[in-house]
Amino acid sequence: MRARFETVPTVNAEPMSHDSGGDSPAAGPVTAATERLIATAATLDDAGLAAPSLCPGWTRAHVLTHVARNADALSNLLGWARTGRENPMYPSVEARNADIEDGATRPAAEIVDDLHVSADRFVRAVMEMPDDGWERQVRRGPAATGEPLPGRRVLWLRLRELEVHHADLRTGYGPADWPDAFVRRALDETVRAFGRREDVPAVTLEIDGAGVEHLGAEAPVTVGGSPSDVLSWLIGRSSGAGLRVQPAGALPALPSWL
Structure with a gap:
């Protein structure tokens, strides 16, 4: 199923938007960026995914696997913000890197399906968030060792990940295409x-x-x-x-x- 937000999450009953003064983008830009990235990924076959990306040492398959795992990692942070129970992005740097290396060896169809499924999980995590959860503090990084941030910032982190790594694929979508x-x-x-x-x-x-x-x-x-x-x-x-x-x-x- 293509990821799509049905409603816009709110903070203090006000829609989150780029221009509202809040710290998160509206859900719409995340949805649109997800759809653009998946549409690009769907045009790549196994050989296309094996080509180098702009990320040193990473193929396009590495980048797309990382984007999928990032959706899961940020879903963890949203779960933490929703429940108040610590749920780190990744257990460790080693585990994060191993997941990317292992995932990058998969066939193109499996990688694209993973992008869909992980995006859907992120959507569900957003839709389950109560208003007060957007202000709850979580921590980025492996084992929750990074800086603290409010749950509302997670949507921005996801948008940034999608836009920058889409350009990293070297498929024609570049900085001039960023909204x-x-x-x-x-x-x-x-x-x-x-x-x-x-x-x-x-x-x-x-x-x-x-x-x-x-x-x-x-x-x-x-x-x-x-x-x-x-x-x-x-x-x-x-x-x-x-x-x-x-x-x-x-x-x-x-x-x-x-």
């Missing part, structure tokens, strides 16, 4: 996160139609371009070809995104 609302939020989130890190070089970002952002003080380099081009460069999904650099020269070397 504008997703790009705005992901870019804002990435700029703020990079601004708190000491390993990010000082750079001024001139984002077309969105103003200027500063990473660090007294940046010697200015990088400009469309929001999706700047975002894809910041998160390591492009080389930055086509971005403007002043003074002319090479783009600054960036650390890993997450």
